[in-house]
Amino acid sequence: MSHEPQRVRVERRPVDEGESRRANGPDWDRYADEYQATHGDFLGDVGFVWGPEGLTETEAGVLGPVEGRDVLEVGSGAGQCSRWIRAQGGRAIGLDLSARQLQHGRRLDDETGIAVPSVLGTATALPFRDETFDIAFSSFGALQFVSDIEVAVAETARVLRPGGRFAFSITHPTRWSFPDDPGEGGLTATQSYWDRTPYVEVDDDSGVVAYVEHHRTLGDWVGLLAGHGFVITDLLEPEWPEGHERVWGGWSALRGRLTPGSAVFGASLRG
Ligand SMILES: C[S@@+](CC[C@H](N)C(=O)[O-])C[C@H]1O[C@@H](n2cnc3c(N)ncnc32)[C@H](O)[C@@H]1O
Numbered sequence: 001m002s003h004e005p006q007r008v009r010v011e012r013r014p015v016d017e018g019e020s021r022r023a024n025g026p027d028w029d030r031y032a033d034e035y036q037a038t039h040g041d042f043l044g045d046v047g048f049v050w051g052p053e054g055l056t057e058t059e060a061g062v063l064g065p066v067e068g069r070d071v072l073e074v075g076s077g078a079g080q081c082s083r084w085i086r087a088q089g090g091r092a093i094g095l096d097l098s099a100r101q102l103q104h105g106r107r108l109d110d111e112t113g114i115a116v117p118s119v120l121g122t123a124t125a126l127p128f129r130d131e132t133f134d135i136a137f138s139s140f141g142a143l144q145f146v147s148d149i150e151v152a153v154a155e156t157a158r159v160l161r162p163g164g165r166f167a168f169s170i171t172h173p174t175r176w177s178f179p180d181d182p183g184e185g186g187l188t189a190t191q192s193y194w195d196r197t198p199y200v201e202v203d204d205d206s207g208v209v210a211y212v213e214h215h216r217t218l219g220d221w222v223g224l225l226a227g228h229g230f231v232i233t234d235l236l237e238p239e240w241p242e243g244h245e246r247v248w249g250g251w252s253a254l255r256g257r258l259t260p261g262s263a264v265f266g267a268s269l270r271g
Helices: 017-043 080-087 099-112 149-159 173-177 218-227
Strands: 008-012 070-074 091-096 118-120 133-139 160-171 199-203 209-213 230-236 262-269
Touching: 017 099, 017 209, 070 080, 070 149, 080 091, 080 099, 091 099, 099 118, 133 149, 149 160, 149 218, 160 173, 173 218, 218 230, 218 262
Parallel strands: 070 091, 070 133, 091 118, 133 160
Antiparallel strands: 008 199, 160 262, 199 209, 230 262
């Protein structure tokens, strides 16, 4: 999980929304150049993958038709997924907490000739009117970085039109029982699946929280979505493809052949 070249110590402890945001915005600003340099080719400048297994939206089809639809990507990074939607005729826009990630989006706009409008912001306060979008999605974007997940899901429901689609990918919740290690060390469960205490990296020198991730169980996600008016239609658990040897953080062929690394939820807002 760590992005940090600086010395950090890892803790599990409660972190509120303000502290999560103050840590993760600057963290993604610092990490953005390396993230795009390392993963940009795999993501594709005009490409939509749901996670390290490489499942594409063309294969998954979890968003439904995108042509002519108003689409919001939350935690859009450099907007590769939104750029793919624009190439399919959808009106996608991005929102991200990191200005540096959005700057990479401007670079890709120039390089590809497909511009994705975007806004700096957070998933818990979407700067849009009610019922603005037909589709909202997040590919490993904001949701696991947010403490106030009830607010983030409520905000998503608010900006969707009745019947709108919501889809998102996250680290598969069962992975939280295991060390974030792509090797043998990541195969042995060391902590409780039901322990929701956030994963926190604290800067050793300053004592400031530098990075936070939040865990919810599969049951938590079902309750969250149902509680905000969504009907769940999909829970994809992409299998690790044969011959796919790419390591991405804690995701690897070794672990991917044995346990699910990503979960992709699809849901529709009640009409
Ligand atoms: C793993 S990256 C994924 C980006 C993009 N979806 C991709 O596939 O490359 C996570 C993104 O979520 C953004 N993020 C983190 N917390 C956020 C929040 N509270 N609101 C909006 N975006 C957030 C980060 O800045 C980062 O760009």
